[in-house]
Amino acid sequence: xxxxxxxxxxxxxxxxxxIEALLNRLLADASLDDEIVxxxxxxSAMRHGVLNGGKRLRPFLILExxxxxxxxxxxxxxxxxxxxxxxxxxxxxDDLPAMDDDNLRRGQPTVHxxxxxxxxxxxxxxxxxxxxDIIAAPETQLPxxxxxxxxxxxxxxxxxxxxxxGQALDLAAEKETPDESGITTLQAMKTGALxxxxxxxxxxxxxxxxxxxxxxxxFGEKTGLAFQLADDLLxxxxxxxxxxxxxxKDAARGKGTLVGLHGREWAEATVSRLVTEAGDLLSGxxxxxxxxxxxxxxxANRRN
Numbered sequence: 385x386x387x388x389x390x391x392x393x394x395x396x397x398x399x400x401x402x403i404e405a406l407l408n409r410l411l412a413d414a415s416l417d418d419e420i421v422x423x424x425x426x427x428s429a430m431r432h433g434v435l436n437g438g439k440r441l442r443p444f445l446i447l448e449x450x451x452x453x454x455x456x457x458x459x460x461x462x463x464x465x466x467x468x469x470x471x472x473x474x475x476x477x478d479d480l481p482a483m484d485d486d487n488l489r490r491g492q493p494t495v496h497x498x499x500x501x502x503x504x505x506x507x508x509x510x511x512x513x514x515x516x517d518i519i520a521a522p523e524t525q526l527p528x529x530x531x532x533x534x535x536x537x538x539x540x541x542x543x544x545x546x547x548x549x550g551q552a553l554d555l556a557a558e559k560e561t562p563d564e565s566g567i568t569t570l571q572a573m574k575t576g577a578l579x580x581x582x583x584x585x586x587x588x589x590x591x592x593x594x595x596x597x598x599x600x601x602x603f604g605e606k607t608g609l610a611f612q613l614a615d616d617l618l619x620x621x622x623x624x625x626x627x628x629x630x631x632x633k634d635a636a637r638g639k640g641t642l643v644g645l646h647g648r649e650w651a652e653a654t655v656s657r658l659v660t661e662a663g664d665l666l667s668g669x670x671x672x673x674x675x676x677x678x679x680x681x682x683x684a685n686r687r688n
Contacts, residue, residue: 392679395675399440399443403461403464406461406462406465407465408435411430416525426510429499429503432495433504434472436492437491437527440464440468442464442468442682444464445583445586445607446463447460447470448675448679449584450585451667452673453592454590455589456525456589457590458479459524459525459589462521463524463585466514467582469514470547473508473511474542474548474578476496476508477508479495481516482603483551515538516535519538521608526589530588534588537584541581542578545573546577547574549580550571550572550573550577553569554574565641566640567642569614571609571642576609578608580604583601583604584597584600599665602665603662603666607658607660607680613655614655616642617643619641620643635642659680659681659684662680663681
């Protein structure tokens, strides 16, 4: 086995464990200063939506991009946990009947199935809000200007012009199929925006140059595009047991995808090209960038 890939696998698993442990502590029973009480059922639903495994790919990108540029590892871990709260909130809400209507997530019942619809909505709301609490809290030891930059970047990536807006476009696409440009925009918002943020956040945490920040941002954009194409391929080819969620739903709903427009062979070739382009962006960083480059390859070749 290639030593870089072996190192990548080890670090992905190790960092996922660190993120899981921190999220477990952050979602503990004890109230924080200025919190009145943490309702037990709501907290349990939040934990169900977050502490359910997963590769923790987005947090991993934050940790590795910060490490590449010499950012503080403890601060990066907390920002990574904040991003995972945003990502998991989106999954909790996406799974609701009014959205993507899924009963299974990561091989477990979705939050609204395990609890109820109202609790799932509130769990998602609470996770989204908590993400910005984690960034702003004094335990996240970063200069104030970097915290502000992170809050702004994450807000833009997660909100109306990013992930949430992308979900709205995705729902609209069930009624009127967008053209290729529309599909690309939708996917860049719904999936790509948080991956782009994950890579750019490392540069913000490290207080890196504008050039470094732009480079990591572009790396994230290409990796996000590759991720979505790979996801569409898996929706077409993988089974639910492997994916831990329902598959084949895009085709069943008549939802337009780039794979549907151009076919599997085109999609696989495009993913390969995007991964190569992403790696080329980091060539100037030398061997220090190997893990990030391997992450882009992992995105392209994943099986779930």
